Amino acid sequence: MPEGHSVHRIARQFGANFVGSRAAVTSPQGRFEVGAAELDGRTITSSEAIGKHLLLGFDGTAAAPDRVLHVHLGIYGAWDFAGAISVDPTILASTLAVGAARTGQTGMRGVGGGAGTDGEHEDSIASIGAPRLARLRAGERETASEVGDFPPEPVGQVRVRILTAAAVADLRGPTVCEVLEPAQVRALADRLGPDPEAPTESRRRAEDRFVARAARSGQAIGQLLMDQSVVAGIGNVYRAELLFRARMDPHRPGNVVPEDELRRLWRDWVKLLRIGVETGQMLTIDGLRGARRAAALANRADRHWVYKREGQPCRRCGTSIALETMQGRKLYWCSGCQL
DNA sequence: ATTCCATGAGAAT
DNA sequence: TTCTCCTGGAATC
Secondary structure: OOOHHHHHHHHHHHHHHOOOOEOEEEOOOOOOHHHHHHHOOOEEEEEEEEOOEEEEEEOOOOOOOOEEEEEEOOOOOEEEEEEOOOOOHHHOHHHHHHHOOOOOOOOEEOOOOOOOOOOOOOOEOOOOOHHHHHHHHOOOOOOHHHHOOOOOOOOOOOOEEEEOOOEEEEEEOOOEEEEEOHHHHHHHHHHOOOOOOOOOOOHHHHHHHHHHHHHOOOOEHHHHOOOOOOOOOOOHHHHHHHHHHOOOOOOOEHHHOOHHHHHHHHHHHHHHHHHHHHHOOOOOOOOOOHHHHHHHHHOHHHOOOOOOOOOOEOOOOOOEOEEEEEOOEEEEEOOOOOO
């Protein structure tokens, strides 16, 4: 399932390939026919992510779209892109080594399975052959005839298909898929906490908002990081890894964590999120070079400090990694390091 | 072939 | 807390 980094990558792909184009919007599956009809034939004017929420603007202007398609992928939703796609340069460079290893199909997976050799549900610029990749790397936009069948037949339960003259995006399995009016978009943004990659406020203000909110809560910091009204975009993997990196006990109430530690936590999130947006993977053991970095890219087991490592020795202190349930989600942590 | 489980989150109990 | 949404790869039978 995608955490915030995946949704930002998807938003950038819509920005690079769909914004500015008139779109045919349909619901091949049939469960979004009314909403699709409302958007069909409009021009896509904006693409933005706030936390795990994707907001695609239709008509109006980029700053004030008439209607907004709001999508939340939930635990198994995914976007599939196909057609004559270009790849947003901000998410291209560091994914090349991953994408280049894969051949065979056309298109890219916004997020979802099939991307990693370990079955991890992380996105990548998957399945692009070497010649296509070279063109994309050079910044060329492909023509439809180079890509093959276009548009492809929808595969499986496609809730929404967004089709332009050159590209297509299919959405499957979302938790939320709805058309919002401007006031509803504002209400959504208002209930979400800060996101350092969202263009809605300055970095400094975002950090202050997070710190203020966490510092006055008696809830455990492990719960606060998962609360989308405290900070938008963190999920179960980033929660566990951020707390380990901070050597912080997940059970410590927010209001007993010193402010400078909250600020360090936020700044580490800013850093990990940026790495995630650029690479498409949750690389939480950063600073790796060469063969170690390659191993981390290839195998989840080499990618995290504590996530899904219960019972294995801590990489830092050797203590057996603990697993417990916190608010219905699995929490992984090291009782030796995190005090 | 069948069951399990997941990077989420709101509703129901 | 548990259920539900409802996809798909991995694990299990």
